[in-house]
Amino acid sequence: MSFLKIESLEFKYPKGPTILSIPHLSLEEGQGLFLYGPSGHGKSTLLNLIAGVLAVTSGEISIGETKLHQLSAGKKDKWRGDNLGYVFQQFNLIPYLSIFENIMLPCQFSKERKLKTSDKEIHELIERMNLSSFIHRPVKDLSIGQQQRVALCRALVGKPKLLLADEPTSALDEKNTTELMNLLKEERAKNQLTTIFVSHDLRLKPYFDIHHSLVDLNQSKLSDSKMEAQNV
Numbered sequence: 001m002s003f004l005k006i007e008s009l010e011f012k013y014p015k016g017p018t019i020l021s022i023p024h025l026s027l028e029e030g031q032g033l034f035l036y037g038p039s040g041h042g043k044s045t046l047l048n049l050i051a052g053v054l055a056v057t058s059g060e061i062s063i064g065e066t067k068l069h070q071l072s073a074g075k076k077d078k079w080r081g082d083n084l085g086y087v088f089q090q091f092n093l094i095p096y097l098s099i100f101e102n103i104m105l106p107c108q109f110s111k112e113r114k115l116k117t118s119d120k121e122i123h124e125l126i127e128r129m130n131l132s133s134f135i136h137r138p139v140k141d142l143s144i145g146q147q148q149r150v151a152l153c154r155a156l157v158g159k160p161k162l163l164l165a166d167e168p169t170s171a172l173d174e175k176n177t178t179e180l181m182n183l184l185k186e187e188r189a190k191n192q193l194t195t196i197f198v199s200h201d202l203r204l205k206p207y208f209d210i211h212h213s214l215v216d217l218n219q220s221k222l223s224d225s226k227m228e229a230q231n232v
């Protein structure tokens with residue numbers, strides 16, 4: 001049975017056109033999906049649907065035993081807190097909190113996550129991410145590459161079942177990108193972590209098992225009109 005299953009998904013923002021129309025997408029546990037596509041093609045929207053931040057207009061999203069499209073907003077929040085790691089393009093760290101405090105944030109929102117980790121494990125993760133020397137420093141004083149590694153630690157804390165990453169390397173230079181991608185690959189392998197990574201940067205493809213173009217996957221008119229606009 002697939003770990004993640006999307007069937008007949010349709011999504012539109014209120015009063016807008018249909019942005020996404022995805023007949024089928026599935027992923028086995030532990031697989032890493034690289035979903036690529038130019039800006040404005042619904043990559044962030046799709047991740048927000050899979051995270052349960054947005055609700056599908058119609059269709060189904062199942063993750064493990066959970067039918068996300070059937071949960072109430074409150075239950076979705078709890079499910080997200082317990083099961084999901086999310087790395088954002090702009091990190092979304094809290095600037096005046098230390099590395100350690102930022103990494104521990106998901107455990108404050110989820111008892112389940114807190115129970116699945118320990119101080120020892122968190123320190124080991126910080127060590128693997130080469131962040132040990134700065135652990136009590138406010139994150140605003142770190143380099144961009146270090147901040148994104150903190151964001152990755154925060155997403156991984158408490159062993160989430162699913163990791164979503166929304167263009168997490170777009171603010172990084174090549175050296176920091178390579179470092180982050182290698183660390184991500186190691187952590188994924190260690191924990192059999194199912195991952196969906198979206199980006200417009202095709203150089204990142206080799207780090208993942210499965211690759212899909214969102215333009216091909218998406219049957220909505222958005223794909224056609226945007227592509228035509230680009231070809232003019």
Ligand SMILES: Nc1ncnc2c1ncn2[C@@H]1O[C@H](COP(=O)(O)OP(=O)(O)O)[C@@H](O)[C@H]1O
Nearest residue numbers: 013016019037038039040041042043044045046
């Ligand atoms: N909150 C919103 N309300 C209305 N339209 C939106 C909203 N967010 C994004 N969109 C539109 O949805 C489309 C896809 O956006 P997005 O998912 O951010 O694409 P990507 O992440 O691939 O750049 C774009 O046309 C964008 O203008």
Ligand SMILES: [Mg+2]
Nearest residue numbers: 043044045166
């Ligand atoms: Mg986006």
